[in-house]
Amino acid sequence: MSEATVAEVESPPQRELDFERLYRSSRDDVYAYAAGLLRDRAAAEDVTAAAFERAYRKRSRFDAERGSARAWLFGIARNAALDELRRRGRQAELSTDPVDAASQPDRGDQRSELRLLLDGALGELEARERELIALKFFAGLSNAEIGRVIGTSASNAGTKLHRTMDKLREACDGAL
Amino acid sequence: MERFSDHNDLAAALAEVRPAPRDDFSQELDRRADAGFPRRSRLAGSPLAGFAAWIRDLPPRRLLFAGSATALAAIAVATVVIASNGSTPQRVPIALDRPIPTEASGVDRLAHAQTGGVQYSEVVPQVATSGSSGRGRASNSAAAPSSATESDVEYTQSKPFMAESLANLSRNREIERSAEISLLANPIDVSEDSTKVFAAVHDANGIVLHSTTSSGKGGGARFELLIPSARLGDALAAFSSIDEVRSRHEATDDITKPTVTASEELRETQARVDSLLAQLSSAEVESEREAITAELHAERGQAARLRNQLARLHQRVTYSRVLVRIQSGTSTESEGAWGIGNAFHDAGHILGIAAGVTLVGLAVIAPLALLCLLAWLGQRLWLRSRRERALDA
Numbered sequence: 001m002s003e004a005t006v007a008e009v010e011s012p013p014q015r016e017l018d019f020e021r022l023y024r025s026s027r028d029d030v031y032a033y034a035a036g037l038l039r040d041r042a043a044a045e046d047v048t049a050a051a052f053e054r055a056y057r058k059r060s061r062f063d064a065e066r067g068s069a070r071a072w073l074f075g076i077a078r079n080a081a082l083d084e085l086r087r088r089g090r091q092a093e094l095s096t097d098p099v100d101a102a103s104q105p106d107r108g109d110q111r112s113e114l115r116l117l118l119d120g121a122l123g124e125l126e127a128r129e130r131e132l133i134a135l136k137f138f139a140g141l142s143n144a145e146i147g148r149v150i151g152t153s154a155s156n157a158g159t160k161l162h163r164t165m166d167k168l169r170e171a172c173d174g175a176l
Numbered sequence: 177m178e179r180f181s182d183h184n185d186l187a188a189a190l191a192e193v194r195p196a197p198r199d200d201f202s203q204e205l206d207r208r209a210d211a212g213f214p215r216r217s218r219l220a221g222s223p224l225a226g227f228a229a230w231i232r233d234l235p236p237r238r239l240l241f242a243g244s245a246t247a248l249a250a251i252a253v254a255t256v257v258i259a260s261n262g263s264t265p266q267r268v269p270i271a272l273d274r275p276i277p278t279e280a281s282g283v284d285r286l287a288h289a290q291t292g293g294v295q296y297s298e299v300v301p302q303v304a305t306s307g308s309s310g311r312g313r314a315s316n317s318a319a320a321p322s323s324a325t326e327s328d329v330e331y332t333q334s335k336p337f338m339a340e341s342l343a344n345l346s347r348n349r350e351i352e353r354s355a356e357i358s359l360l361a362n363p364i365d366v367s368e369d370s371t372k373v374f375a376a377v378h379d380a381n382g383i384v385l386h387s388t389t390s391s392g393k394g395g396g397a398r399f400e401l402l403i404p405s406a407r408l409g410d411a412l413a414a415f416s417s418i419d420e421v422r423s424r425h426e427a428t429d430d431i432t433k434p435t436v437t438a439s440e441e442l443r444e445t446q447a448r449v450d451s452l453l454a455q456l457s458s459a460e461v462e463s464e465r466e467a468i469t470a471e472l473h474a475e476r477g478q479a480a481r482l483r484n485q486l487a488r489l490h491q492r493v494t495y496s497r498v499l500v501r502i503q504s505g506t507s508t509e510s511e512g513a514w515g516i517g518n519a520f521h522d523a524g525h526i527l528g529i530a531a532g533v534t535l536v537g538l539a540v541i542a543p544l545a546l547l548c549l550l551a552w553l554g555q556r557l558w559l560r561s562r563r564e565r566a567l568d569a
Contacts, residue, residue: 023209028197035195045201052205056213060235082563115193128567137190165183172180 017062022069023052029070029139030077036134037081037127047084051077071148074139078131078149085127121171129164136161247537254533259526350432350489353405353496355412359419363393363504369418370397373500376414380407383495389502397502402495415500422503435489442482449475 030051035044055076062072122130135146147157180186197205208214215229234242361369370389377384382403389397403411416424452472459465 020209027202027205031197031201032195041195041198044195045197048197048201049205049208052209053213053215056209057229057232060238079563082566085566086562114189118189118193126568131567133190137187138194162183165186169180169183169186172186 017059017064017069019056019059022055022073026070026073027052030073032138033074033077033131033134034081036122036138037131038084039123039130043084043088047077047080050083051080054080067148068145070141071145074135074141074145074149117172118168121168124171125164125168129160129167132157132161132164133168251530251533251537254537255526255530258529258533349430350435350493351405352429352431352492353408354427354429354498355408355496356423356425356499356501357412357415358422358424358501358503359415360422360505361419361502363391363395365419366391366395366397366502366504369502370399372418373397373399373415373502376411376418377401377403379414380404380411382407382411382498393504395504397500399498399500401498401500403498405494405496408496408498411498415498419502431489431492435486435493438482438486438489442479442486445475445479445482449479 027048031044031048034047034051035041038044038047051073055073058076062069066072122133125133131150132146135141135149136143141149142154143158143161144154146161147154150157152160180189215225231239359369367389370387374384374387377399380403382401384399384401386400387398389395401411412424412426449472452468452475456465456468456472459468
């Protein structure tokens with residue numbers, strides 16, 4: 001999660017949408033969310049491009065009173081990702097490593113082992129659970145923003161996230 | 177064995193494996209962002225696609241504003257069109273001295289009046305076309321007794337009063353006609369207009385039964401006339417050309433039945449007279465002759481009464497009673513002082529039309545809008561459901 005993302009999360013709600021700033025601060029987060037949910041790099045790129053295109057077209061409809069700009073953007077990105085899931089007609093299977101090994105610096109065998117471990121554990125989660133992980137830890141959204149994106153309350157989103165983390169830990173432990 | 181001691185440890189590990197986009201993709205997306213995310217649609221660039229995209233990109237408030245402005249403009253245009261064309265019955269010029277063409281459509285348009293300057297707009301009533309039903313050989317337009325009333329600015333005229341139509345009818349039916357016409361004249365013109373009335377009566381070979389004329393403020397004139405029915409149209413046209421027509425009323429009455437009845441009774445009476453004369457010539461007893469003479473006297477009296485009655489009936493057909501009034505006052509055409517009262521009246525009229533247009537528009541649009549709204553909501557719910565199910569698949 002970039003520093004700009006943190007600044008965006010902590011900043012007060014914008015009255016007018018600065019789309020350029022939103023794009024710069026959220027591009028990689030949207031991709032990470034899409035890749036984490038879809039587990040398909042090419043599909044994640046398509047979804048990211050479609051999400052920003054839709055958001056750009058709808059930028060005048062953004063209402064700061066209804067939530068942060070990032071929550072609004074990830075709502076659009078979620079719809080694009082789910083449309084992609086619907087289009088494929090099946091839950092995305094791991095066709096390529098969602099963790100782009102080529103783009104990651106080689107940090108040694110321990111890191112590679114960690115990636116494989118988490119990747120396997122994430123594959124055991126349901127798409128709905130994997131989405132929570134992607135929104136929280138790949139996209140860096142707050143619980144309130146996650147609640148806004150998936151259509152539930154912040155506390156409920158936190159509860160679901162906690163359970164998902166427990167499940168992910170168990171999956172990791174089981175893989176060892 | 178636990179790989180992650182707590183959630184923080186796991187969260188840190190997840191951050192380590194966060195997917196990152198390829199540099200090529202990031203650069204390409206940056207370029208598209210700088211270009212304003214140009215559409216990749218097949219229809220991109222076409223005017224229709226551009227308009228559709230413009231509509232889609234409009235914020236809801238602007239869309240609502242644009243829709244409201246469009247609706248208001250449509251209401252305004254419709255109001256102006258209706259107000260200028262008139263939602264009231266169509267008024268057309270009428271030539272009083274020309275017959276009304278009979279049409280099955282019921283509403284006839286009459287030719288322009290060439291009667292010396294005064295033209296009338298009239299509401300031509302719909303005329304029944306059951307020409308021969310119950311009316312013998314009477315024309316469909318003229319046989320029935322009828323009347324039409326005109327307001328002071330609305331001139332209405334019943335069709336059956338046209339001269340030629342009645343001339344044709346009079347060969348078959350006995351039609352009594354009457355008319356009443358009110359003229360509006362400036363006080364100083366009352367005398368002159370009265371003279372013109374006399375002249376018109378003279379030209380029509382009519383008879384002035386009674387006339388009164390008073391001049392000055394509040395003055396006026398009143399004429400009770402008998403005009404030959406065959407020239408009634410000409411006479412009314414002449415009266416109408418004298419000054420501004422405020423109102424006009426014409427009526428007809430089919431008096432064929434009493435005429436025929438009187439004729440038949442007269443024939444019977446005459447036959448009885450002839451029979452009594454024959455009896456009288458053959459009577460030899462004085463008392464019998466006296467009795468026949470008395471009866472003959474009574475029958476002859478009856479015959480005289482019937483002849484008088486027939487004569488009156490024929491006169492009622494031959495001559496039409498016409499009442500001409502001349503009222504002094506300010507012409508509506510010269511009432512140029514358009515005041516606040518007129519403004520309220522006009523405003524109320526226009527608002528009424530606008531309200532009517534709005535009501536009709538709502539009656540048409542509201543159900544369609546409701547259907548569209550329901551369809552849109554249904555589509556959204558369906559799409560949301562399908563998206564959520566995609567997560568559960």
